[in-house]
Amino acid sequence: MKRTDRPRRMLTDWTASSGVAGEGLAALLVGLDQLGPEAYHLVTLGYEVFVLGVGEDQPHVHHVEVGPTELPEAWHRRFALVVSFDVAVVPHVAPCLADGGLLVTIGEADTWPGVEGMGDRLTEVVVEQGPDPEDPMTHRFRAVVARLADA
Template identity: 55%
Template sequence: MRGPKASPRRLLTDWTTTAGVAGDGLAALVAAADSVADAIHLATLGYEVFVLDPVTPDDAAPPRVHVVDVAAADVPDAWHGRFALVVADASTSGQVAPCVAEAGLLVVVDDAPVPPDLAPGLVEVVVEVGRDPDAPSVERFRAVHARL
């Protein structure tokens, strides 16, 4: 189990580095299991991050990381179209895809194979499948989708 003191997933950090992601003044949503470390990474890139996590108390999170005890299926309608970047796993991606803002991105990291209907209403940008650098015996995918 990963928590606030764990390292963020390299499939996410490698992508943010390669893509030159910068979030100054932008909002991000993280809706994946044990994802506070991923949220902290995005905050270091300048994002104001909201992370769906029923376990970690909000007071354990650093500045610009807001832990919200809301299930992905229950995100408020007011969040639809609000986030420049949404990070999810396959089980939550369809539920949080509406939260992606115009010209925003949804990044999904999960175990391979890639399921169908990963990001309804969004355009597929790239899907990569390969060994997880954090667990080389596991094959995972990273998919990036955009709202154009």
């Protein structure tokens, strides 16, 4: 898929339909390529966004040069929203999901491994597969996972 200056529709369609709002909340964004458009989209929803990788910081967008396997322990259970475009790193970023938070993963069809072994109190909300709205010849999945809050 050719990258543009627009955020991926698999993300924007989900944020529109789910009604997520991040006023005063933190989001973690992880992917394989430049995530500027996706970061700014999350900022419009009110999130303070932390992007793993190199980039120029902007208001409410902070780039952190650390690999997904080297995340600080202080980040555990910190983020209300975790968005990953790289299914391989999901087990490493899942501990960062706050109680009651959502993790959204978008990737190639049939690559979602499920939540087993990713941490406690994680549950799949929905897993969808189908054509990428920007490239209908490519099939992708979108998985939404929630971390249940302590009882």
